[in-house]
Amino acid sequence: MKAPGTDTGTDSGTDLGVVAGLLRDVPDFPTPGIRFWDLSALLADGAGLAATTRLLAASAGAGEHAVDVVVGIEARGFLLGAAVAHALGVGVVAVRKQGKLPVVAARRSYELEYGSATLELPADVLRPGERALLVDDVLATGGTAAAASELVEGAGAEVAAISMVLELPALGGRARLGDRPVHTLLAR
Ligand SMILES: O=P(O)(O)OC[C@H]1O[C@H](OP(=O)(O)OP(=O)(O)O)[C@H](O)[C@@H]1O
Numbered sequence: 500m501k502a503p504g505t506d507t508g509t510d511s512g513t514d515l516g517v518v519a520g521l522l523r524d525v526p527d528f529p530t531p532g533i534r535f536w537d538l539s540a541l542l543a544d545g546a547g548l549a550a551t552t553r554l555l556a557a558s559a560g561a562g563e564h565a566v567d568v569v570v571g572i573e574a575r576g577f578l579l580g581a582a583v584a585h586a587l588g589v590g591v592v593a594v595r596k597q598g599k600l601p602v603v604a605a606r607r608s609y610e611l612e613y614g615s616a617t618l619e620l621p622a623d624v625l626r627p628g629e630r631a632l633l634v635d636d637v638l639a640t641g642g643t644a645a646a647a648s649e650l651v652e653g654a655g656a657e658v659a660a661i662s663m664v665l666e667l668p669a670l671g672g673r674a675r676l677g678d679r680p681v682h683t684l685l686a687r
């Protein structure tokens with residue numbers, strides 16, 4: 500039984516159950532053979548978004564280990580990254596797909612489960628020594644998170660942690676991320 504006053508809806512086991520119950524998988528999207536994990540229903544649900552935000556923000560560290568900024572990866576990482584940054588009281592940096600930013604600090608190209616892409620970091624938004632929390636929805640091959648991490652580190656900032664909702668372990672993404680701390684809420 501919970502102690503009086505602790506039933507605030509922020510129990511992490513309860514939050515995880517809410518998140519798991521709102522995940523959807525779609526066969527053969529965007530190409531045949533891909534089992535696509537869709538977070539639309541989770542994000543559209545107020546309790547789902549709140550639970551996800553709390554769980555992702557728990558990777559942010561505290562005190563001298565606290566992160567200074569959240570980095571959200573286009574596109575689904577923008578939604579989660581902004582929510583987590585707001586919960587932590589820090590700012591959010593949008594790492595964008597190629598061609599969207601007017602002033603670019605650096606870019607990295609990579610392969611993912613169903614194609615290839617290039618990410619760009621905006622100029623003059625990360626300061627050397629800042630501790631960044633990388634946020635995205637899915638860790639699959641790890642190509643996206645590795646590219647975003649390299650951009651953050653190339654700017655002289657530190658990837659303090661990488662926080663994602665869902666990991667697809669069969670695709671080996673975690674191994675691509677070296678010794679950077681990776682936290683995923685669920686695996687499928
Ligand atoms: O671990 P990986 O194999 O790199 O795959 C994970 C990435 O794939 C998806 O993004 P996608 O590139 O489809 O872009 P979107 O969010 O703009 O739809 C997902 O949101 C992650 O960013």
Ligand SMILES: Nc1ncnc2[nH]cnc12
Pocket residue numbers: 533534535536537611612613637639640667
């Ligand atoms: N299977 C998948 N579902 C959702 N997002 C992804 N990104 C890469 N692979 C994915």
